[in-house]
Amino acid sequence: MSQVRPVIHIVDDDASFRTAVGRLVEASGFRVALYESGDKILAVLPNFEPGCILLDLQLPGLSGLELQQHLVEKAPLLPIIYLTGQGDIKASVMAMKAGAEDFLEKPVVGKTLLAAIERALCQYEKRHVEQDRIHSLQVRVGSLTPREAQVFDLIVRGKLNKQIAYVLGTSERTVKAHRHCVMEKLGVRSLAEAVLIAEKMGRLDPASNPSPYE
Structure with missing residues (x-):
């Protein structure tokens, strides 16, 4: 894993939940970035630091699934973990097919969330290595x-x-x-x-x- 502390991006319109999860994640040694809507995170990404995204399904403006489409394009290395209290089977299937790393329902146990984050960060590392490999091949072919x-x-x-x-x-x-x-x-x-x-x-x-x- 990279020596740079990963950034966990938390996108949720519930301020109290956003803050609580942020404190839990920060206490576990990660950096945290909080956003109340999809527009807020899209305004600052792409982010080239290691990390992942905790994403609510129901958001003001862009929905979680709509935001995911933008994130896959703008920040393809960052795995997405859905964290929602309004999940259903159809939404979870759509999210996973679109490339989400995990789909967790609120309330979520701290250990479960942190384990999901660790898996997502491992996935980030794999994507980063593969991106470097592709770039190296492009240079050689070029x-x-x-x-x-x-x-x-x-x-x-x-x-x-x-x-x-x-x-x-x-x-x-x-x-x-x-x-x-x-x-x-x-x-x-x-x-x-x-x-x-x-x-x-x-x-x-x-x-x-x-x-x-x-």
Whole structure:
């Protein structure tokens, strides 16, 4: 877990509940940010510090589910825990399908809430690591020259060097040189690793394998 103390964002229009939960969370070693509505939290996010969001389902203005849609776009790393006294099965299913980490009903036991927060923070860490990994892959793929990118797109589709040479109108020897550069710049040793990068970057549809240059 990051050395920076996580921020627990509490969005609830009940001032007394908001304050009580804030004190509990703060006493457990976390930083706290309190908001009375969805507009308030949207005004300050995105937040690039580790943390999670405790979100009420029924809010003035944007509902919890509506706010969740904005939060997924503006602060995708921050897991959402619903904390509501007006929950129902339909709402909880919708929330979880939309990516909520947990759905707890008020009143909630302190230990239960803190355990949910810990799980959410672990999820934040996983998302953060994955984001860094994606950024690293984007940098590597972005370092390819236009011709190397063409060779990359073709080799991950299983094309042989002679096939790539024919498609690109060049020699097999030149393709081999480009292929070596591609593997070196991507930091991979096998075609399988290159394919995984292509899939991760959305350059390769696993379901269909057409060449973009044929």
